[in-house]
Every structure is written in structure tokens, then in C-alpha cells.
Amino acid sequence: MSTSTEFPGPVKWVDDRLGIAKIGKKNLRKIFPDHWSFMLGEIALYSFIILILTGTFLTFWFKPSMAEVEYQGSYSLLKGLHMSEAYASTLDITFDVRGGLLMRQIHHWAAVLFIAAMMVHLLRMFFTGAFRKPRELNWLIGFGMLFLGIVEGFIGYGLPDDLLSGTGLRITNGMIQASPVVGTYMNFFIFGGEFPGDDFVSRFFIVHVLLIPGIILALVTAHLFLVVYHKHTQYAGPGRTQKNVVGYPLFPVYTAKAGGFFFVVFGITALMGALMQINPVWLYGPYNPAEVTAGAQPDWYMGWLEGSVRIFPGFESTFWGITLSWNLIIPALIVPPAFVTLVALYPFIEGWITGDKREHHLLDRPRDVPTRTGIGVAFITFYAMLWIGGGNDLIATHFNLSLNHVTWFLRFAVILGPILGFWIARRWAISLQRADHDRLMHGLETGVIMRSPEGKYTEKHQPISTYEAYSITARDRLVPHEIGPETDENGVRAPRRALNKARAALSRFYFADAVQKPTAQELEEAHEHAHDADEIHELTEDTETYREVTSDRS
Amino acid sequence: MSDEKNLPVKSEDEHGTAVEVAEPIPDPGLEPHEPRITDIDPKAADRVERQVSGMFGLATLLVIGSCVAYFAIPRDSIIEFGPLSGNANNMVIGLCIGLALFLIGAGAIQWAKKLMVDEEISEERHAAHSSPQQIAEITEAFQQGTAESGFTRRKMIRNSLIGALGVLGLPAIILLRDLGPLPGRALYNTIWAKGIRVVNDVTDRPIKPSDLVVGQLVNAAPANLAPLQEESAVEYQNAKAKAAVIVVRIKPSEIRTKPGRENWGVDGILCYSKICTHVGCPISLYEQTTHHVLCPCHQSTFDLSDSAKVVFGPAARPLPQLPLAVDSEGYLVAQSGFHEPVGPSFFERG
Numbered sequence: 001m002s003t004s005t006e007f008p009g010p011v012k013w014v015d016d017r018l019g020i021a022k023i024g025k026k027n028l029r030k031i032f033p034d035h036w037s038f039m040l041g042e043i044a045l046y047s048f049i050i051l052i053l054t055g056t057f058l059t060f061w062f063k064p065s066m067a068e069v070e071y072q073g074s075y076s077l078l079k080g081l082h083m084s085e086a087y088a089s090t091l092d093i094t095f096d097v098r099g100g101l102l103m104r105q106i107h108h109w110a111a112v113l114f115i116a117a118m119m120v121h122l123l124r125m126f127f128t129g130a131f132r133k134p135r136e137l138n139w140l141i142g143f144g145m146l147f148l149g150i151v152e153g154f155i156g157y158g159l160p161d162d163l164l165s166g167t168g169l170r171i172t173n174g175m176i177q178a179s180p181v182v183g184t185y186m187n188f189f190i191f192g193g194e195f196p197g198d199d200f201v202s203r204f205f206i207v208h209v210l211l212i213p214g215i216i217l218a219l220v221t222a223h224l225f226l227v228v229y230h231k232h233t234q235y236a237g238p239g240r241t242q243k244n245v246v247g248y249p250l251f252p253v254y255t256a257k258a259g260g261f262f263f264v265v266f267g268i269t270a271l272m273g274a275l276m277q278i279n280p281v282w283l284y285g286p287y288n289p290a291e292v293t294a295g296a297q298p299d300w301y302m303g304w305l306e307g308s309v310r311i312f313p314g315f316e317s318t319f320w321g322i323t324l325s326w327n328l329i330i331p332a333l334i335v336p337p338a339f340v341t342l343v344a345l346y347p348f349i350e351g352w353i354t355g356d357k358r359e360h361h362l363l364d365r366p367r368d369v370p371t372r373t374g375i376g377v378a379f380i381t382f383y384a385m386l387w388i389g390g391g392n393d394l395i396a397t398h399f400n401l402s403l404n405h406v407t408w409f410l411r412f413a414v415i416l417g418p419i420l421g422f423w424i425a426r427r428w429a430i431s432l433q434r435a436d437h438d439r440l441m442h443g444l445e446t447g448v449i450m451r452s453p454e455g456k457y458t459e460k461h462q463p464i465s466t467y468e469a470y471s472i473t474a475r476d477r478l479v480p481h482e483i484g485p486e487t488d489e490n491g492v493r494a495p496r497r498a499l500n501k502a503r504a505a506l507s508r509f510y511f512a513d514a515v516q517k518p519t520a521q522e523l524e525e526a527h528e529h530a531h532d533a534d535e536i537h538e539l540t541e542d543t544e545t546y547r548e549v550t551s552d553r554s
Numbered sequence: 555m556s557d558e559k560n561l562p563v564k565s566e567d568e569h570g571t572a573v574e575v576a577e578p579i580p581d582p583g584l585e586p587h588e589p590r591i592t593d594i595d596p597k598a599a600d601r602v603e604r605q606v607s608g609m610f611g612l613a614t615l616l617v618i619g620s621c622v623a624y625f626a627i628p629r630d631s632i633i634e635f636g637p638l639s640g641n642a643n644n645m646v647i648g649l650c651i652g653l654a655l656f657l658i659g660a661g662a663i664q665w666a667k668k669l670m671v672d673e674e675i676s677e678e679r680h681a682a683h684s685s686p687q688q689i690a691e692i693t694e695a696f697q698q699g700t701a702e703s704g705f706t707r708r709k710m711i712r713n714s715l716i717g718a719l720g721v722l723g724l725p726a727i728i729l730l731r732d733l734g735p736l737p738g739r740a741l742y743n744t745i746w747a748k749g750i751r752v753v754n755d756v757t758d759r760p761i762k763p764s765d766l767v768v769g770q771l772v773n774a775a776p777a778n779l780a781p782l783q784e785e786s787a788v789e790y791q792n793a794k795a796k797a798a799v800i801v802v803r804i805k806p807s808e809i810r811t812k813p814g815r816e817n818w819g820v821d822g823i824l825c826y827s828k829i830c831t832h833v834g835c836p837i838s839l840y841e842q843t844t845h846h847v848l849c850p851c852h853q854s855t856f857d858l859s860d861s862a863k864v865v866f867g868p869a870a871r872p873l874p875q876l877p878l879a880v881d882s883e884g885y886l887v888a889q890s891g892f893h894e895p896v897g898p899s900f901f902e903r904g
Contacts, residue, residue, distance in 0.1 A: 101640075194740050238582045246677075267652050290775070314869050327832065
């Protein structure tokens with residue numbers, strides 16, 4: 001390969017205007033580490049691209065209008081029925097535009113996948129501690145996208161103006177109406193008057209196709225820019241340190257792998273759109289505020305909000321001429337935003353508790369930070385209990401249970417479950433740490449049993465490889481945050497003492513019981529000890545020497 | 555390795571409680587690269603080349619196939635194949651395109667994994683923050699800019715600018731005022747009024763007490779609703795969203811009447827708002843034996859024999875009851891409108 005100092009014609013034209021060699025030099029061979037869990041965010045990115053492509057196709061035929069028309073399309077069961085143009089054009093896309101149903105279904109599957117991928121990606125970030133400095137801002141950007149994605153999905157669900165989507169909006173309308181002071185006004189401004197009115201489809205449409213996707217696109221750009229700037233995190237291992245990133249170059253390996261993966265994701269969503277029915281709006285009929293289908297479910301990501309309002313008891317206060325609907329204010333307007341805020345701010349909370357101000361580029365294994373892992377499981381359990389609540393009727397009918405019992409169970413489980421989940425996960429992580437510790441200190445169990453002349457049975461252990469041993473020990477040694485003496489040398493009390501005490505207590509709790517990795521000395525001693533055990537095996541023939549050894553040790 | 559190195563050492567940070575320590579095991583460096591079969595055996599590499607190009611080739615055929623299917627399969631033809639039933643045109647186009655996309659992706663990944671160089675490369679990382687020199691430079695430049703503008707010195711300019719920009723937010727909010735009318739009394743009223751007949755909401759026929767047997771529940775609407783549809787679709791929908799009712803006939807001995815509502819029923823026929831007091835779904839599941847009606851959205855359960863009080867679920871208030879009477883022709887009519895707002899609660903409801 002000869003290296004040329006001049007670009008060929010067309011590339012030169014571009015370079016003369018953009019200086020692409022200067023930009024490309026740094027990034028063409030940029031290194032990304034390889035791990036399956038790094039693909040989750042990619043799935044989210046690719047489903048977003050698929051959503052833009054299929055969504056654009058749908059806008060060519062969809063009419064975002066609530067004007068009443070008489071349906072005259074080719075679906076005979078609804079022929080002659082009065083409905084909004086939005087619903088009629090959705091039926092046209094489904095039955096009269098070739099490939100329209102396919103695109104609608106790919107669009108819906110990709111939306112479901114988009115949010116699922118973002119959420120699993122978020123869990124990966126959480127459990128590996130990838131949100132730590134310097135990536136806290138990217139965690140928040142990701143959170144913003146997840147939030148907007150959920151709103152986007154829900155609004156898109158409302159656009160076809162079928163019975164199910166109208167019911168979803170009716171519920172949203174009822175929740176907004178419960179907001180103290182401003183609820184009724186907000187509803188009248190959002191819906192252009194009373195529900196359902198004839199404004200929301202055209203208003204939600206522009207939010208769905210322009211406003212939110214535009215913001216998400218901007219956030220995606222920022223998100224990816226920061227990934228490139230910070231360089232990707234990596235799992236600890238031989239040769240992988242805080243100061244480097246080990247993996248394959250963007251060109252050609254990741255161009256092929258990530259580019260190929262886009263086609264795989266697109267291919268799978270296309271196959272799902274072709275073979276698996278989703279949201280068959282023609283079966284529900286046009287929206288009618290006096291009708292509803294039993295056992296109806298929203299898209300999966302709305303399930304936890306639905307569950308939250310389902311399991312909350314019917315509390316309401318009326319006084320001084322006002323009504324406070326606690327049965328909506330708490331489960332719909334306080335709990336979900338508070339929970340989301342808590343998770344979104346977690347990196348800052350953890351950073352404050354641990355007092356850790358360093359940059360982190362090596363990922364934690366979940367077991368190595370047992371308290372964080374426990375908190376993560378508590379979050380998941382809380383979410384899961386609410387999510388199950390969203391299907392309490394289906395659970396009752398499918399498993400022949402009393403709906404009231406299911407609901408009462410969840411009312412307790414939503415509080416006790418996370419505590420139990422936290423405790424189990426934390427202990428589990430600590431046990432895994434202990435298993436790692438044993439493996440490191442005593443080696444592998446070989447299954448070979450030895451007998452000493454005295455009749456003592458021991459199992460022969462074999463040391464693990466240096467690479468594995470290094471991977472196990474390549475993690476932080478975490479100690480609780482210390483707050484220093486109560487008073488300084490002049491007897492002046494330290495400022496903000498109570499806050500710092502609380503912080504130290506939290507920090508102790510955070511690191512309590514976690515297994516520290518051994519020091520080199522401990523490891524050396526353990527290995528010498530293991531070596532002794534091996535010698536027993538060799539010395540068994542020479543009983544006298546063996547006795548000497550044992551007497552020495554006792 | 556000497557012992558002292560292994561003691562936890564505090565990092566330089568004031569709050570650095572996570573500690574840097576000497577590793578118990580020194581970094582052995584990257585594991586040696588193990589060649590793949592395709593690196594050693596040219597035949598294996600050629601085989602992978604054929605696989606990859608085979609996938610790309612098949613993808614080409616499938617894409618062409620999808621174009622053929624678009625024109626060849628009538629848009630209304632149906633495939634009936636067990637669980638795989640549906641519109642044939644959509645399904646075949648989707649299958650061809652989906653498989654083609656998948657094969658393009660799988661081929662590219664196979665190519666990367668089996669044929670492209672797979673030796674790991676290490677790249678240096680740099681701290682995210684700027685260097686002290688950069689900080690010094692930018693600070694100086696910023697200070698120079700601030701000084702040249704006089705922004706900090708001429709406080710009147712600064713403050714008046716902040717004020718002008720601040721009030722810009724006002725029109726941004728005020729201009730949205732016409733998004734909707736003010737609520738007024740809209741949520742308090744329905745189109746029910748004295749003497750309005752109760753009609754079946756499917757047939758639009760007025761209902762006589764004799765039409766209902768004990769245990770029967772009928773979805774109903776006010777007689778003045780249907781004519782609205784001709785006038786304005788949106789008025790019709792809005793009115794319906796509040797005026798929908800259920801009419802139920804219960805054995806009079808099983809009814810526990812609330813004081814003041816003794817004459818609101820006709821021979822055990824009672825009428826309630828169909829709109830759930832929780833978030834406004836139309837309630838719809840009726841259980842004859844218990845007289846319970848359940849909202850399918852959030853499972854609030856109301857006892858129709860006991861003034862529709864809440865017996866389970868998240869709703870807080872009973873369903874509003876519509877007082878019934880019989881008109882001169884023997885049809886059910888409303889004695890008056892609802893005595894309270896129907897549907898979900900709102901702040902100023904009282």
C-alpha cells in the first residue's frame with residue numbers, strides 16, 4: 001500500500017471545502033470496546049431511525065383531522081359509519097394503501113422496541129455504574145430521551161382516534177383534571193374545550209411528528225457526541241485500564257458490525273410488522289365516549305402508570321368548596337414524577353454518598369457494588385409491581401383470582417416488594433463476591449480428593465489464571481466516607497455537622513458488608529497455604545517428613 | 555511488591571473516599587491474540603466469503619421479490635395459514651423486505667467477525683477536563699471580552715437588557731390563551747333536563763318501564779342527543795361524553811334508597827351516569843346478582859342498589875343518579891338534570 005498525499009478528485013473537492021481529513025483522522029480508526037451489553041443503546045438508536053422512516057411514510061396518507069366523514073373505504077364492516085378523518089385515513093392506510101398496514105405495524109413495533117431498548121440500556125448503565133463521572137450529563141440526556149419517547153409513543157397511540165386510543169386520552173384527560181387549581185384549565189387549553197372536542201388529533205399530530213422527534217434527534221446527537229468525546233466505557237480486564245480503551249476500530253470493524261446490526265434490527269422489526277399483528281384499530285371501531293372494551297391494555301410502557309392509579313385506594317377530600325382527588329394526585333401526579341426524578345438524580349445521590357469525585361471509565365460488575373445493585377433491584381421491583389397492577393384484571397381472570405385480592409396484594413407488595421428485592425439482591429451480590437474471593441484465594445475446585453496419612457480428606461485446588469485473577473481484582477477498594485473530627489484544633493465545631501453525619505452513615509451503609517479484594521500480602525499468604533496443601537499430596541509417601549510439616553504448623 | 559503499597563491510600567481529592575490502591579495482582583497486559591480458523595485456513599476464509607456473498611445475493615433476490623409481490627398480489631387477498639393469517643400483500647412484502655434486511659445485516663456482521671482483522675487495539679484516554687493552560691487562555695479571553703463590552707461596568711445596560719428579555723416570556727404564554735375556552739360551567743351541566751325522555755343508545759327508542767325486566771341493564775342516552783349529530787359532530791361527541799347513562803331494574807325490596815331520593819326511581823328502575831367518577835371511562839360490566847357495576851379501565855366497582863356507592867377500586871365518589879319519572883305516554887323521562895357534575899372530579903367542584 002502506497003500512501004498518497006493527495007485525495008482523488010471528488011474527495012479532494014469535498015476536502016477543499018470541509019477539511020474532512022482533519023476531522024476523519026481522529027475518528028476513522030476510533031476504538032470501541034466489544035461487549036454484547038453495549039448493543040442495547042444501538043437498538044434504541046436504530047429503532048428511532050426506523051420510526052422516522054416508517055412514520056414519514058405514514059404521514060403521506062394520514063389525515064390529522066377530526067372532521068366527521070362517512071367511511072367509504074374497502075373495509076366493509078365499518079362502511080357507512082360516521083368517524084373522524086383521522087380514523088378513516090388510518091383505515092385507508094391499513095386496507096387501501098399497499099404496504100400501509102406493514103408500515104403501520106413496523107412503526108408500532110419499532111415504537112415498543114424503542115422504549116424497551118432505552119429502558120434496558122438504562123438498566124445496563126445503572127448496574128455497571130456507567131453513569132459515574134464524567135458521564136452524569138449523558139445519563140440525564142438519556143433520561144430526557146426516555147421520557148420524551150414515552151410521551152411520543154403515547155401521543156402516537158392516540159392519533160388514529162379509534163375506541164382504544166380515545167379511551168387512553170379520556171383517562172389522561174381525567175388525570176390532568178385532577179391537578180389542583182389548574183387542572184380544568186389545562187384540559188380546556190390542551191383539548192380546545194371539553195373532551196373530546198375536535199382539536200386534539202391535529203394538535204397532537206404536530207407534536208408527534210415535529211416537536212418531540214426534533215428534540216429527540218437533537219438529544220441523540222448530543223448523546224452520541226458525548227459517547228465519542230468521553231470514549232466508551234469498558235469492563236475491567238487484563239490490559240484494560242482507566243487510562244485506555246481496548247477494542248476494535250470504527251473503520252472497518254464497527255462500520256460493518258454496527259451498520260450490519262442496524263439492518264438486523266430493521267429486518268427483525270420488518271418481520272414482526274409482517275407477521276405479528278399489533279393494534280388492529282379496525283376491530284375497535286371509531287371513538288365513542290360512551291363505549292369501552294373490557295380487558296383493554298395500553299402499550300407496555302404506560303402499564304406502570306395505569307397500575308399506579310388502579311391500585312391506589314379511592315381517597316378524596318372536599319373542603320372550602322374545593323376537591324382534592326388524592327386517588328389521582330398521588331398515584332398519577334406525584335408518585336411517577338417523583339420516582340423518575342429519583343432515578344434520574346441517582347448518579348448525583350450516589351456520588352454525594354460515596355464522596356467519589358474521580359473519573360470512571362472501567363465498569364463495575366453488579367456484584368462488586370452490592371448496595372447499588374440492591375437499590376437497582378428495588379427500583380425494578382417497584383416498577384414491576386405497578387406494572388403488574390396495570391394488568392390486575394387480566395391476572396384475576398387468567399388465574400381465576402379475585403380482582404380485589406390481587407389489588408390488595410399489590411397495595412402491600414408495591415411497598416414491601418422493593419425492600420425485599422433490595423435485601424435479596426444485596427445479599428446475593430455479596431455472596432457472589434465471596435465466591436469470587438474464594439476462587440481468587442484458593443483457586444478452582446478440581447474435584448480431586450486427597451487423603452493424608454492421618455486420614456484427613458482435602459480437595460485439591462488449582463490456582464486460576466493470572467488473567468482471570470486480575471479481572472476479579474481490578475476494581476475499586478471502597479471505604480466509607482469519613483467526616484473528620486467533631487471540632488477542629490481550635491475547638492470550633494465543623495460546619496453542617498448533622499448533614500455530614502447523615503452522609504457518613506449513608507456511606508457506611510452503602511459499603512457495609514461488601515467484600516474487599518485481598519491485598520497482595522493476603523493473596524500471597526493464601527497461595528502459600530494452597531501450596532502447602534499441594535505438598536501434602538506429594539509428601540504422603542514420605543510419612544515422616546509430612547509429620548514434621550504438620551507439627552510445624554500446629 | 556512491597557507491603558506498604560497494598561494499604562489503601564487516600565486519593566488526593568478532599569472527598570476521595572473511594573481509594574486508589576496498588577493492585578494485588580499486577581496488570582498482565584492484554585491476553586495474547588488467538589487466531590481464528592479463518593486466519594489460519596484459507597479454505598475456511600473462502601467458505602466464509604461464500605457465506606457472506608450468499609447472504610447478500612439472497613437479499614438482492616428478496617428485495618426484487620418484494621417489488622414483484624407489490625404488483626402481483628391483489629391488495630385484498632388473504633393468507634389463511636393458522637396463526638399466520640392476514641393480508642397477503644402486506645405479509646409477503648414484509649417477509650421479503652424483512653428477510654432481505656436481516657440478511658444484509660447478518661452478512662456484514664459475519665464478514666466483520668470472521669474475516670476482518672480481530673486484533674484488539676488499545677487507545678489512550680484523556681481526562682474530560684481542560685488543561686490548566688487552556689483554562690487560563692479561555693478565562694483571559696472571556697475577561698477581555700467582558701471588559702471590552704463593558705457588560706459588568708455599565709450595570710444599567712445589563713439590567714435593562716435582562717428586564718427586556720425577561721418580559722419576552724409573557725407574550726409567549728399569552729399568545730397561547732386562545733388554545734381553548736375557559737371552563738366556565740361546562741363541566742357542571744349535561745343536556746339532561748326536566749322531561750327529556752330516556753332512549754336506548756343503540757335504537758334511539760324511548761324506554762317504557764315494562765320494557766325492562768328485573769336484573770336488566772340498558773345503556774341509554776337523552777332523547778335530545780341524536781338530533782345533535784346532524785347539527786355538529788363535535789357538540790354531539792362532547793354532549794355524549796357527559797350524558798351517557800345506564801338504566802337498571804332492581805327488585806324494589808333489594809334497593810337501599812338514600813334519604814331524599816325516594817321518588818327518583820320508577821318501580822325499581824334507577825338511572826345513573828355511565829361516566830366513571832374516577833377518570834371518566836364509561837363503566838360497562840354489570841353483575842346482576844350483586845348489582846355491582848365495574849369500570850373496565852381501573853376496576854372501580856359501584857353498587858347500583860345502594861345509590862351506586864363505591865364498593866371497591868380507586869374511585870372516590872358514587873355515580874351521580876338521574877331522577878326518573880314517567881311521562882303522560884308512559885315513557886321514562888328525567889325529572890331534572892343531574893344534581894351534581896358527572897364524570898371525574900376537578901378542583902373547583904367542591
